């Protein structure tokens with residue numbers, strides 16, 4: 286589109302609070318906007334976005350579009366993509382950033398199709414090409430074994446960013462910005478799909494993606510029972526339990542505990558892997574951990590190349606000893 290300018294981020298505000306993915310996108314968008322000397326706008330979608338616009342400004346937005354319609358109260362792909370298309374057409378941005386969470390995986394390709402442009406999916410990092418001013422997006426390829434740098438040739442350039450790859454900026458209550466009401470027309474009868482039921486995930490304890498300490502188990506645990514020991518260890522440490530895909534595919538733990546390329550991306554301070562080999566697809570979801578501690582009986586396991594600390598040994602001996610030490614230290 287001619288004269289396209291500015292960075293547009295799409296976000297939402299469940300229960301009136303700016304979503305953490307929106308804060309991460311604002312952090313990425315702020316760095317692009319500063320590099321280009323352009324404005325950073327966030328479009329907040331919902332029936333009522335409450336105080337979220339002020340939160341968005343505190344987290345880096347220059348301008349907030351409060352995109353409201355009663356049909357946007359709950360996530361619906363058809364209504365959301367219609368609202369996003371309207372915003373994109375009217376605001377004519379050069380770059381659009383979308384979170385690649387469950388919703389973004391549906392919305393980003395649909396929006397790109399409707400706008401007739403390309404999409405950089407599953408990006409880990411975005412930057413600006415200093416010579417052309419165009420967006421450069423880093424995304425994993427070959428199952429996470431390599432990173433490709435992608436540039437979109439059409440405008441708007443759209444990138445879907447993997448959650449937890451950008452730290453939100455510290456909220457600065459002194460920042461100022463414009464909040465613009467942007468009611469959209471959406472005909473509910475246009476929807477091609479109908480939401481039959483919404484089942485909220487039963488959160489027990491700390492959410493995996495929010496935990497500062499994560500203990501994950503793999504195929505080498507041999508069955509579902511040992512996960513109760515990992516849960517005990519995670520409870521002692523105030524953390525959460527994750528798993529490799531092998532453990533999930535074996536039916537030992539639910540899919541929402543999977544870490545990796547096709548699971549969750551986590552960035553805890555401490556990541557303890559138990560009987561996990563460290564395949565690239567697993568590491569794609571945890572390589573942002575500040576410190577990895579690996580427990581594996583195979584000294585040649587790939588995980589030891591990625592770990593800061595490693596214990597070569599049988600988990601059945603190491604985990605009880607580790608729990609005993611943690612108990613002693615925390616009593």
Ligand code: FAD
Nearest residue numbers: 503504505529530531545546547548560562566567582600
């Ligand atoms: P294994 O590779 O079998 O490793 C088990 C480890 O346990 C071994 O290193 C062994 O030495 C150790 N061990 C065995 N017994 C003991 C013991 N008693 N004590 C200590 N150590 C022991 N994987 C993911 O995890 N997440 C993903 O999101 C994901 N996405 C994928 C996407 C694609 C497209 C593909 C092709 C693959 C994906 N995978 C993913 C699968 C991945 O390639 C590996 O197969 C998987 O991560 C292996 O899981 P694991 O480490 O638990 O099992």
